[in-house]
Amino acid sequence: MPNCVFCDIAAGRAPATIVRRWPQVFAIVPLHPVTPGHLLVLPYEHVPDAGTDPLLSALTMAAASELVAELPSANILTSKGRLATQSVDHAHFHVLPRRFGDGLALPWSPPHAT
Template sequence: MVAACVFCGIVAGLAPADIVREWEDVIAIRPLNPVTPGHVLVIPHTHVADVGEHPLVSARTMACAAELTSVLPAANVITSKGRAATQTVAHLHLHVVPRTAGDDLPLPWTPQQQPAG
């Protein structure tokens, strides 16, 4: 546990969170500002800074995210590595973002994000 890490505090039960699902080594919570209904964060108990730091922890966290997405008709599973990639908390976390046709959630690679010709 890293004392200044908000996700470590949540995992340790020292900070509040809306818990959606728990596994022995991973937790899923609702984010403070969900981008779609059902958006959750999947967070390993082990403090790992990002997806590249510990491949086995990253793989286990992804397996839990996959379990959550198995019941969704459409979803994005997103993580970031480093500030330049928009990572704001230095503790591995995956966003499971349920999607629906026409939800208009912009992502960098979707057509609505391409510059006008």
């Protein structure tokens, strides 16, 4: 897909730190991690969001789940559309390791969690 940074990374045309690969999915370190260990898990194939291709999204989620299984506490997040905070139009799942006092406040976080 033209002008898609994640497609450029998948094709090797843009730099990224790739930390793990699966047959249809890979995980990278984002440019601006919001917690230590924050990763993005995304399909090689361009799909605009997690709702476009449910089977490919399921494979991406399964890969994210493998990464989360290695952590004591974590969130897996994805967004669809600008109103839901999607900033890159290529499906991706955030794996967010969590630690007490990490400063990442989610809308449903209790006040004592940050």
